[in-house]
Amino acid sequence: MTRATETFATLGIATVIYIALFFGALPLPEVIQDKIIPVLPWWALMSFGSYSLGYLGYHVMTFSDCPDAYTELMGEIQQAKTELRSKGVSV
Template identity: 60%
Template structure:
């Protein structure tokens, strides 16, 4: 079973349980049924968004320097500049 299939199965089960509670097939206490259940999808969306932004921010913060890639890029830039100079183009 792939990760996508596992995720789809999990979300399908969660969605089915939510629909069962939302349409009162299985009754819940009135406060939960009227006040909490209708806003649960929005809460989940906001929570997922906050987690995603936090995760992206954390990984940008710990982004490691790649010294080898830097040296390789600088070498390629120098080769390109030399090639352009041989063709008569002025390069800074």
């Protein structure tokens, strides 16, 4: 089973369980049914967004500089400019 299939299967099962809880097919205390279940998708969305933002921020903060890649890229840019100038393109 591929990773996408596993993800869609998990999301499908979670959706079916949520719909069963939302419409009262599975018995729950009234407080949970009325106060928690309706906001559960928003809580999940906010949790996922917070996790994603934290993950991205941490990895941007700890990203190390790559001086070798910088010099290589600048050399390739100069080479491209030289080739374009030799063909008559103004850069």
